[in-house]
Amino acid sequence: MAEVPATADLIDAHGDLLASCETQLRQFGARRAFQGTIVTVTCREDNALVKRLLGTPGQGRVLVVDGGGSLRSALMGDLIAASAARNGWAGVVINGAVRDTAQLAHIDLGIKALGSNPRKSAKTGAGAVDVPVAFGGVVFDPGAWLCSDEDGIVVAAEKPGA
Numbered sequence: 001m002a003e004v005p006a007t008a009d010l011i012d013a014h015g016d017l018l019a020s021c022e023t024q025l026r027q028f029g030a031r032r033a034f035q036g037t038i039v040t041v042t043c044r045e046d047n048a049l050v051k052r053l054l055g056t057p058g059q060g061r062v063l064v065v066d067g068g069g070s071l072r073s074a075l076m077g078d079l080i081a082a083s084a085a086r087n088g089w090a091g092v093v094i095n096g097a098v099r100d101t102a103q104l105a106h107i108d109l110g111i112k113a114l115g116s117n118p119r120k121s122a123k124t125g126a127g128a129v130d131v132p133v134a135f136g137g138v139v140f141d142p143g144a145w146l147c148s149d150e151d152g153i154v155v156a157a158e159k160p161g162a
């Protein structure tokens, strides 16, 4: 796995190429820094698409989930997160809630989310995959590159200097 650059160093060196997310997401996973190509899903209080995607090979990518900022139900818990880690996803960024947070802290996966709620989401499959999603002043385009650490999340069309 390539070493994850510090987001502050990236901004200092390539600030004009990078967007940085203003939403103050919390760290929940054991992997505190992660990077990868973005896959997106938009879904509100319904996590069937999240579960399905994270059950497929991640190939070191990052799933960005736009849950519309809802904290009414969790879009990921420990079972889905463990499946993501098993399948080689680098991380999951959720504009919404997670649950099973005590267990998430031990899973080798990057996990950032707004907060937590013990209530599970519906599983109807509502939502869309691989459409651009936006929150925190950043447009997360499928195929773009994301890097996340304790300071925040930065996004560029491709990894700077790569």
Ligand SMILES: O=C([O-])CC(=O)C(=O)O
Pocket (backbone or CB within 6 Å): 047, 074, 075, 076, 077, 078, 079, 080, 081, 099, 100, 120, 121
């Ligand atoms: O199944 C769900 O909706 C979420 C969950 O609890 C898990 O991933 O363990």
